Amino acid sequence: MGASKSEVELIPVLRDNYVVVLHDGAHAVVVDPGVAGPVITWLERRGLELVAVLQTHHHWDHIDGTLGLLRRWPDAAVMAAGADKARIPFQTLALEDGDRLELLGRSVHVLAVPGHTRWHLAFYLPPTEGGRGELFCGDTLFAAGCGRLFEGSPMEMHQSLQRLGALPGDTRVWCAHEYTLSNLRWAAVSCSEAEGERRAIQGRLHQPTIPSTIAREWTTNLMLRASDADEFASRRRSKDHWQG
Numbered sequence: 001m002g003a004s005k006s007e008v009e010l011i012p013v014l015r016d017n018y019v020v021v022l023h024d025g026a027h028a029v030v031v032d033p034g035v036a037g038p039v040i041t042w043l044e045r046r047g048l049e050l051v052a053v054l055q056t057h058h059h060w061d062h063i064d065g066t067l068g069l070l071r072r073w074p075d076a077a078v079m080a081a082g083a084d085k086a087r088i089p090f091q092t093l094a095l096e097d098g099d100r101l102e103l104l105g106r107s108v109h110v111l112a113v114p115g116h117t118r119w120h121l122a123f124y125l126p127p128t129e130g131g132r133g134e135l136f137c138g139d140t141l142f143a144a145g146c147g148r149l150f151e152g153s154p155m156e157m158h159q160s161l162q163r164l165g166a167l168p169g170d171t172r173v174w175c176a177h178e179y180t181l182s183n184l185r186w187a188a189v190s191c192s193e194a195e196g197e198r199r200a201i202q203g204r205l206h207q208p209t210i211p212s213t214i215a216r217e218w219t220t221n222l223m224l225r226a227s228d229a230d231e232f233a234s235r236r237r238s239k240d241h242w243q244g
Contacts, residue, residue, distance in 0.1 A: 006104045008134055008174060010210060011042050016178045017061055018210065020136050022125075024104045027051045031123070031136045032176050034061040036068025049073065052103055055080035056138025057117040058087035062176065066090060081112075084119035095121060106134075113140040113164065115157025116147035124167060133171040135214070137164060141173060143180040143212040144187055144201075146223040148240065154233035161224050161232070169215030180209035186242045187222050190235070 011019040013035050020031035021042070028048040032055060033039050043050060050073040053066050058080075066078060067090060079101070082094025097112035109124040116139045125134040139147035140157075141164050149157055187201045200219045217224050223239075226232035 006106055008172070008211075010174070011039055012178070013038050013065075014061055018174070018176055018178065019065075020174045020176070022104055022106070022134075023048050027104055029054060029103050030069070031174075032056055032062035032138060033065035033069055034063070036065035036072075039065055039069060040072050050076045052077040052079060054108075054123055054136065055088055055091065056122065056136065056140075056176065057081075057120040058084055059117070059139070062138065063088060081119040081121050084117075097121075111163065113137070113160035115149055115152035115160045116140055118151040120152075120160075122164060124171070127168070127170075133168055135164065135167060135171050135173050137173060138176050140164065141217065141221075141224070142175045142177060143173065143209050143217070144221050145180075145182075145239065146221075146236070149236060153229075154236065155229040157236070158226060158229040158232040161226075165214060165218060165224050167214050169213065169218070171214045172211040173213060173217060174211050178209065180212075186239050187220065190222060190238055190242075 006022055006024045009021045011021060013019055017034045019033050019039055022029040028043055028050050029052045030039060050069055053076060055063055070076060077093055078091045079093045079095055080088040080091040082096055085091060095110045099110040101108040106125045111122040111124055113120050113122045120138060120140055122140055123136040127133045140160055146161060191201055222235055226235055
């Protein structure tokens, strides 16, 4: 099922979720299918065979469609954190930090990024010749923001964001929710730093949102730009209670 060229696309589902699709024109890998129906329709219309599902974490709006996809494509692999098997019991390949996969001719690096949940994973695809890297980050890094801390600490999330932020700047960031406008509105009123940063945040309010890039996040994402866990925790609390 290897391929020399692959593409990444998004399927909007539910209220504000995205299902990320990596495909080569014949085969597909989907990330975090919260529902099955729209994904099945999207793949069938394009004549794509599902070969794998990547799960970043266990929340229902990321995994509830997986069993429906398996009924349609029973040979598809399901790859998730082995440590979270109790909450993602249908996984067929248990993953941990540092694992390396190959899917559709692309190398895939498994990164543990706890904070939103205890066993959250991200999937980084290094660039191919003439291309850019891709990051499937679930609910850890959002465009202009990050996920809420349901199971992890501010220190863990800060470290996870810094790990993702160390990826090459042109890496495309494919997050799992469309929260960008809310994140930017909060950032625009919360920013107290250089005027150039404020202009960058205001300018991004009028740009397409997904995919982002690591470089763009360093410019406009106050969560990623937090200097330490304490500053991150303060910003996360501010966003959690923001009513804008």
